[in-house]
Structure formats: C-alpha cells, structure tokens
Amino acid sequence: xxxxxxxxxxxxxxxxxxxxxxxxxxxxxxxxxxxxxxxxxxxxxxxxxxxxxxxxxxxxxxxxxxxxxxxxxxxxxxxxxxxxxxxxxxxxxxxxxxxxxxxxxxxxxxxxxxxxxxxxxxxxxxxxxxxxxxxxxxxxxxxxxxxxxxxxxxxxxxxxxxxxxxxxxxxxxxxxxxxxxxxxxxxxxxxxxxxxxxxxxxxxxxxxxxxxxxxxxxxxxxxxxxxxxxxxxxxxxxxxxxxxxxxxxxxxxxxxxxxxxxxxxxxxxxxxxxxxxxxxxxxxxxxxxxxxxxxxxxxxx
Amino acid sequence: xxxxxxxxxxxxxxxxxxxxxxxxxxxxxxxxxxxxxxxxxxxxxxxxxxxxxxxxxxxxxxxxxxxxxxxxxxxxxxxxxxxxxxxxxxxxxxxxxxxxxxxxxxxxxxxxxxxxxxxxxxxxxxxxxxxxxxxxxxxxxxxxxxxxxxxxxxxxxxxxxxxxxxxxxxxxxxxxxxxxxxxxxxxxxxxxxxxxxxxxxxxxxxxxxxxxxxxxxxxxxxxxxxxxxxxxxxxxxxxxxxxxxxxxxxxxxxxxxxxxxxxxxxxxxxxxxxxxxxxxxxxxxxxxxxxxxxxxxxxxxxxxxxxxxxxxxxxxxxxxxxxxxxxxxxxxxxxxxxxxxxxxxxxxxxxxxxxxxxxxxxxxxxxxxxxxxxxxxxxxxxxxxxxxxxxxxxxxxxxxxxxxxxxxxxxxxxxxxxxxxxxxxxxxxxxxxxxxxxxxxxxxxxxxxxxxxxxxxxxxxxxxxxxxxxxxxxxxxxxxxxxxxxxxxxxxxxxxxxxxxxxxxxxxxxxxxxx
Numbered sequence: 081x082x083x084x085x086x087x088x089x090x091x092x093x094x095x096x097x098x099x100x101x102x103x104x105x106x107x108x109x110x111x112x113x114x115x116x117x118x119x120x121x122x123x124x125x126x127x128x129x130x131x132x133x134x135x136x137x138x139x140x141x142x143x144x145x146x147x148x149x150x151x152x153x154x155x156x157x158x159x160x161x162x163x164x165x166x167x168x169x170x171x172x173x174x175x176x177x178x179x180x181x182x183x184x185x186x187x188x189x190x191x192x193x194x195x196x197x198x199x200x201x202x203x204x205x206x207x208x209x210x211x212x213x214x215x216x217x218x219x220x221x222x223x224x225x226x227x228x229x230x231x232x233x234x235x236x237x238x239x240x241x242x243x244x245x246x247x248x249x250x251x252x253x254x255x256x257x258x259x260x261x262x263x264x265x266x267x268x269x270x271x272x273x274x275x276x277x278x279x280x281x282x283x284x285x286x287x288x289x290x291x292x293x294x295x296x297x298x299x300x301x302x303x304x305x306x307x308x309x310x311x312x313x314x315x316x317x318x319x320x321x322x323x324x325x326x327x328x329x330x331x332x333x334x335x336x337x338x339x340x341x342x343x344x345x346x347x348x349x350x351x352x353x354x355x356x357x358x359x360x361x362x363x364x365x366x367x368x369x370x371x372x373x374x375x376x377x378x379x380x381x
Numbered sequence: 382x383x384x385x386x387x388x389x390x391x392x393x394x395x396x397x398x399x400x401x402x403x404x405x406x407x408x409x410x411x412x413x414x415x416x417x418x419x420x421x422x423x424x425x426x427x428x429x430x431x432x433x434x435x436x437x438x439x440x441x442x443x444x445x446x447x448x449x450x451x452x453x454x455x456x457x458x459x460x461x462x463x464x465x466x467x468x469x470x471x472x473x474x475x476x477x478x479x480x481x482x483x484x485x486x487x488x489x490x491x492x493x494x495x496x497x498x499x500x501x502x503x504x505x506x507x508x509x510x511x512x513x514x515x516x517x518x519x520x521x522x523x524x525x526x527x528x529x530x531x532x533x534x535x536x537x538x539x540x541x542x543x544x545x546x547x548x549x550x551x552x553x554x555x556x557x558x559x560x561x562x563x564x565x566x567x568x569x570x571x572x573x574x575x576x577x578x579x580x581x582x583x584x585x586x587x588x589x590x591x592x593x594x595x596x597x598x599x600x601x602x603x604x605x606x607x608x609x610x611x612x613x614x615x616x617x618x619x620x621x622x623x624x625x626x627x628x629x630x631x632x633x634x635x636x637x638x639x640x641x642x643x644x645x646x647x648x649x650x651x652x653x654x655x656x657x658x659x660x661x662x663x664x665x666x667x668x669x670x671x672x673x674x675x676x677x678x679x680x681x682x683x684x685x686x687x688x689x690x691x692x693x694x695x696x697x698x699x700x701x702x703x704x705x706x707x708x709x710x711x712x713x714x715x716x717x718x719x720x721x722x723x724x725x726x727x728x729x730x731x732x733x734x735x736x737x738x739x740x741x742x743x744x745x746x747x748x749x750x751x752x753x754x755x756x757x758x759x760x761x762x763x764x765x766x767x768x769x770x771x772x773x774x775x776x777x778x779x780x781x782x783x784x785x786x787x788x789x790x791x792x793x794x795x796x797x798x799x800x801x802x803x804x805x806x807x808x809x810x811x812x813x814x815x816x817x818x819x820x821x822x823x824x825x826x827x828x829x830x831x832x833x834x835x836x837x838x839x840x841x842x843x844x845x846x847x848x849x850x851x852x853x854x855x856x857x858x859x860x861x862x863x864x865x866x867x868x869x870x871x872x873x874x875x876x877x878x879x880x881x882x883x884x885x886x887x888x889x890x891x892x893x894x895x896x
Binding site: 165166167170172174189198201202203204207208209211212222223228230231233234235237238239240242294295297348349353354366368370372375376377378 | 503
C-alpha cells in the first residue's frame with residue numbers, strides 16, 4: 081500500500097491539468113446552475129400575489145357568546161362524515177379555581193388555517209398546501225400518510241384515518257347492521273356526502289372532506305365544498321348563538337374585518353409565528369391554570 | 382497477475398454449514414411473522430398499531446417505526462466513517478472491518494427504507510408520489526434523496542469497487558459462485574495501474590461521501606428539530622446530536638458484528654485487539670460527545686425557563702418515561718466508563734469492548750424512543766390531556782422482523798462474498814517495472830467518459846433540483862407543486878449518475894493492445 085501512496089505523489093503534469101481543468105469546468109457549471117436556480121426562484125417569488133388583494137378567508141370566534149353546546153362539532157361531523165373520535169372542530173370546556181370560586185369557560189378550536197403553516201412546511205409531497213384564499217388544504221388523493229403534518233401542528237387539529245372510514249360515521253359502530261336498519265329505517269347508514277368527492281377550484285385538487293380512505297390525513301377544510309357553493313362552513317351556519325363570523329378579511333366592509341379591527345382580538349399561540357386565520361375576540365388565551373372538563377376521547381373497546 | 386488458485390474460498394464463503402442454515406431458517410421464520418403482521422396492518426389500517434391522533438385522542442402519530450427509521454439510518458454511519466478513516470487518514474489498522482462496515486451500512490439503509498414504508502399509511506402511493514412531487518422544503522426530502530438514494534447508492538458503489546480485487550481472486554476457482562465473482566470483478570486483473578486507479582477513486586469517493594454523511598444525518602435531525610410546536614424537539618442541537626448518536630450506534634453495532642464474525646469465522650488472527658481498540662476508542666469519544674449534548678439539553682430545558690420544555694423533561698426524568706430515560710442515560714454512562722477505563726489503563730479486552738458496543742446500541746434505541754414519543758404525548762401547547770403510547774404486537778413484530786431480515790441479509794452476504802479483504806501473502810506487493818507511459822496512453826478516453834458521466838449526473842441533479850417545488854414561504858400553492866412532475870426523480874437519477882462516474886472510471890475498458 082505504501083508503494084501506491086508514493087506513486088500518488090508522482091502524478092505527471094498531464095494528470096494534474098486534467099483534474100484542474102475538470103474542477104474548473106464543473107465549478108463553472110455549478111455556479112451557472114445555482115445562479116439560474118436562484119434567478120428562477122426570485123422571478124417566481126415576485127409573481128406571488130400580494131396578500132392585500134383578493135379574497136382571504138378568516139374566522140372570528142366570539143368567546144363571550146360561546147356557551148359550549150358543541151353544536152358546531154356535531155354539524156362538522158355530519159357535514160364531513162368524520163369517523164368516531166375525530167373532531168375537526170373541537171370545543172374545549174374549561175374550569176378554573178377552587179369550589180366555590182369556580183369559573184367555566186369555553187374555547188372552540190377549528191384548524192387555524194395559518195399563513196405561516198407549520199404543517200405545510202414539512203409535507204414531503206405537497207399534499208398539504210396553502211391556497212391563495214388563505215385555506216390550508218389537504219389533497220387526500222396525494223397524501224401518503226406519513227403524518228408529518230400531525231406532529232408539526234402545534235394546535236393538534238389533524239386526524240389520521242387509522243381505519244377504512246366505510247363504517248357509519250356518527251352512529252354507534254358496535255351495533256349490528258340489522259339493528260341499524262331497524263332504528264334508522266334504512267335511511268342513514270351508509271350515508272356519504274356527495275359534495276365531498278369533487279375537486280376544488282382553482283387548483284382542481286381533491287381537498288373536500290378527508291375521511292375518504294384509510295391511511296390519509298384529514299382536518300378542518302373550512303368546508304371548502306360549501307364555500308364553493310357560496311355557503312358558510314357548517315360550524316358557522318349551525319351555531320345557535322352566532323359565535324362564529326366568517327368572511328373575507330381583505331375586505332374592509334366585511335364583518336370579520338370590522339370585528340378584528342374594532343375589538344381586542346387575539347390568535348392562539350401567536351408567539352410561534354404561525355399567523356393563524358382564526359381570530360378570537362372576548363375571553364383570553366388558555367393558561368395552565370385551566371382544567372379541561374368533559375374532554376372527548378377515543379373509544380378503547 | 383499471479384495465478385495462485387486457492388484450494389478453498391476464504392472466510393467460509395460458500396460453506397452453508399448447519400449453524401448457518403439454522404440461523405437463516407430462524408431469521409426467515411421471524412421475517413415471516415413480521416410480514417404477517419404487516420399484512421394485518423395493510424388490510425385493517427394502522428388501527429392495529431398503538432398510535433393514535435395527537436390531541437383529543439391522546440396518542441402519538443409517530444411511534445416505534447419512526448424511532449427505528451432513525452436508528453437504522455444512524456447505524457449506517459459506520460460504513461462510510463470507517464471507509465473514510467481508512468482512505469483519508471490511512472488508518473490501516475481498521476482495514477479488516479472495512480467491508481463489514483460497508484455491508485452494515487447498506488443493509489441498515491435498506492432496513493430504514495422498509496421501516497419508512499411500514500410507517501406510511503399509503504405505502505404504494507408513497508413511493509410514486511415521492512418521486513413525482515417531493516418538495517425540498519420538507520426535511521423528508523433530505524431523508525429520501527440524500528439518505529436513501531445518495532447515501533445508499535454511494536455505499537453500494539464503494540462496496541462494489543472495493544470488492545473487485547477479491548472477486549477477481551475468487552473467480553479463479555471454479556464453483557457455483559464463479560459466475561457472480563466474474564460479474565463482480567468485471568475484468569479486473571489486479572495490475573498496478575488498476576490498483577493505483579482504484580486507490581485514487583476510493584480516496585475521492587471517501588472525500589465526497591464524508592460531507593454527505595454529515596448532511597444526511599443532519600437532515601434526519603431536522604425532521605425533529607424544526608418544529609416550534611413540539612417542545613423537546615425544537616432545538617438547534619438536534620442536527621449535530623443526530624450525527625453523533627448515529628456514530629455511537631453505528632460504531633457500537635460494528636463492534637458487535639466484528640466480534641460475532643471473529644468467533645464464527647475464526648478470524649482471531651486478522652481481527653486482533655488493535656481493531657477493537659481503535660473502534661472502542663472511537664466509541665468513547667462519540668459517547669462522551671453525546672453525553673455532553675444530553676447535559677446541555679437538560680440544563681437549557683430545565684433552567685432556561687421554558688415551561689413547556691421543562692414539562693416534557695419532567696416527564697422524562699420522573700414521569701412515565703423515567704425508566705426508559707434512565708436506562709438510556711445509564712447505558713451511555715456505563716458504555717463510556719467501560720471504554721474510557723480501558724483507554725486510561727491502556728489495557729483492552731475484546732469482551733469488554735463488545736459489552737460497550739451492546740450498551741451503546743441499547744442506549745441509542747432507548748434514546749431514539751425518548752426523542753420521538755414524549756414530545757407528542759406531553760408536549761402539547763394547548764391544554765389537551767397528556768397522551769400515552771404502548772406499541773402493539775404488530776409494531777413489535779415488524780421491527781423484530783426487520784432485524785431478522787438484516788441478520789439474514791448479512792449472513793447471506795458473508796456466505797457469497799468474502800467479508801474481509803483477501804491477503805495472498807507476498808503477491809500483494811505491486812510488481813515493479815511496469816511501464817508508466819502505457820498508463821498515460823490509455824487514460825484519455827477513460828477520463829473523458831468519466832467526466833462525461835460526472836457532468837451528466839451533476840447537470841441532471843441541478844436540473845432536477847431546479848424543477849422541484851420552488852424554495853420559499855408556504856404562503857402560496859406554488860410552493861407545494863413541482864414545476865415539472867417527476868422532477869424529484871430527475872434529481873435522484875442525477876445523484877445516482879454522479880456516483881456512477883467512479884464506476885465508469887474504473888470499469889471503462891482499456892484499449893486492447895497486442896501483448
């Protein structure tokens with residue numbers, strides 16, 4: 081081996097030139113390519129539409145009005161056919177203090193549809209993406225089921241399809257088929273919302289619903305299939321006390337714009353820099369003093 | 382080339398003894414159980430695992446699979462490092478374990494890829510969509526292109542080129558494996574120029590793989606390190622500590638494998654205490670570095686005032702993960718003491734080094750779990766109740782099946798190819814008096830072809846990278862869409878072609894001269 085090492089030092093001039101030449105050439109090529117890449121990225125970035133124009137959806141949640149009836153959760157489950165234990169919209173019920181000085185409070189938690197979405201960043205295939213109108217969408221036909229968005233999301237709004245979601249969505253899974261037919265007169269199961277199967281403009285991707293097949297991720301879509309028809313999201317439409325306000329935050333005439341600019345508004349975990357599209361007015365951000373009561377869970381049996 | 386034909390293939394190649402067949406059939410059975418478990422998961426969905434949604438369901442989205450993806454990729458550290466140490470620092474002492482380490486790297490990367498597939502909810506879609514849509518903004522892009530493609534392929538090339546001489550030697554002996562050896566040798570004749578050429582290629586290859594090693598293990602750390610929403614993960618230490626922990630587990634497992642092969646193949650002479658001394662010293666340095674990372678992490682999280690980090694660490698130190706955490710830390714400490722003690726007293730014993738290697742791997746596996754799971758169950762920023770995670774038999778069977786598959790592949794390799802470089806005594810010396818002018822004459826075409834392949838690879842990679850989703854903020858759908866479909870495939874093909882260039886350089890046929 082020593083022999084070989086010695087020979088290495090005796091490289092002739094021809095050899096040396098070839099290598100230098102080669103390094104030069106490849107260096108030049110790499111520089112050119114990098115320059116092209118950077119230029120290309122800049123050009124494309126410049127074309128990005130400004131966030132100050134066009135429609136950008138936002139939700140305002142008035143905590144002073146919420147009394148924790150969870151009708152929004154139910155509406156969401158019915159609209160989106162989500163399986164048992166899955167709550168794309170979830171309403172926290174909190175209590176704090178010691179008896180008799182106890183205070184109850186509520187806080188709905190939909191997907192925040194962040195502008196700087198922590199779940200969009202790590203998606204390896206671009207199934208989770210940010211739309212120009214502010215929606216954070218999940219293309220369930222592209223999702224590979226790595227669940228990276230789920231571990232990245234600080235709000236824990238993602239729900240994975242651990243099973244094939246072909247069973248009844250909002251009736252007892254344990255009941256037999258005959259019982260179900262008798263109870264519901266054959267009407268409800270297996271109900272599927274046909275609107276969820278379509279593609280959404282403008283990207284023409286399958287982002288409505290999320291409980292289509294096992295092994296893909298689902299989460300709140302702001303009911304994109306309803307927005308396309310000019311309807312409000314199911315939770316907004318079904319709230320009995322108008323906790324939710326929904327609209328275009330870029331429009332100074334819209335209700336959400338006026339609310340956010342007329343009352344003290346805050347967003348959840350704003351310190352993370354996620355810039356959510358969901359604003360809260362009234363109430364206060366949850367603290368560690370709060371105890372959750374009547375939490376939902378996952379049926380273990 | 383001297384034609385001294387061996388009476389027997391070296392290092393037990395081609396000898397399928399009773400013990401070997403027993404180990405192989407046992408491994409096959411365990412692989413079968415793992416496959417059965419995986420079939421359950423494919424049919425019923427990942428409901429059969431212990432994982433559930435983070436948040437209201439109180440589960441974890443990543444469990445054992447991801448912990449072992451990280452572990453297997455970590456183990457792959459060994460091969461490249463050893464190869465680089467030998468080539469770049471001329472550490473001839475480690476030469477006997479070079480090929481063992483290379484094979485360990487390749488097999489562990491295959492296992493890592495399989496563990497990723499096991500974790501995916503849509504495995505078939507996963508492979509196709511990664512090739513057509515992969516985005517460079519995701520740390521998985523690094524795992525997918527750099528670790529699984531580049532790292533694996535570079536290691537394969539390295540193993541292949543380094544094995545040609547032995548293949549040529551083995552090919553002289555008629556037998557069932559002769560055809561394989563001939564194919565592998567691909568016309569290698571062990572002339573001086575071929576040796577010099579291989580020496581140069583291996584040196585350059587080692588030089589280029591070394592930064593790849595750091596980048597690849599760092600991107601794996603970034604998979605966890607970039608999430609401000611996961612206290613316990615969100616740390617700049619994550620990337621460097623992954624590189625170091627990879628070294629701990631890789632070198633540790635290499636020590637164990639070298640010891641097993643030493644016993645079973647009776648390699649006591651070739652694998653002497655010096656090899657284990659070097660590996661062991663390497664191990665304690667890395668373990669010390671990792672213990673330092675643990676201490677820094679602990680101090681910052683607990684004293685720094687981040688209440689959420691402190692909550693996760695409290696759970697580690699005295700909560701439901703305490704047993705695993707302290708098992709891990711004590712394994713690290715014990716491993717360090719064992720090896721450092723031997724270093725300090727300058728008295729080495731192979732069995733103690735092997736125990737340290739085993740401890741290093743226990744610690745590495747424990748630490749991977751302690752990294753992956755607690756931040757999901759106890760690192761919630763909203764007031765969800767704490768979660769819990771217990772792996773089910775399906776997950777355990779798949780992981781154990783992967784280990785069995787690794788052992789099976791390793792045993793098969795040792796039986797079809799010499800696991801150590803063959804020494805033919807004096808014949809190794811390079812014959813003097815070869816005409817150096819002849820070398821220069823045939824070099825032109827070979828070099829041109831080499832540069833052509835290299836440039837083609839680099840250009841393909843650059844084109845591929847510029848056609849994937851543009852880098853930038855996430856605020857627009859264009860950052861989630863590749864400019865051209867299958868651009869990641871072009872990128873990966875470019876990387877593979879780049880690493881194919883040394884093969885072209887070494888295998889390009891000489892001009893036929895009448896002699």
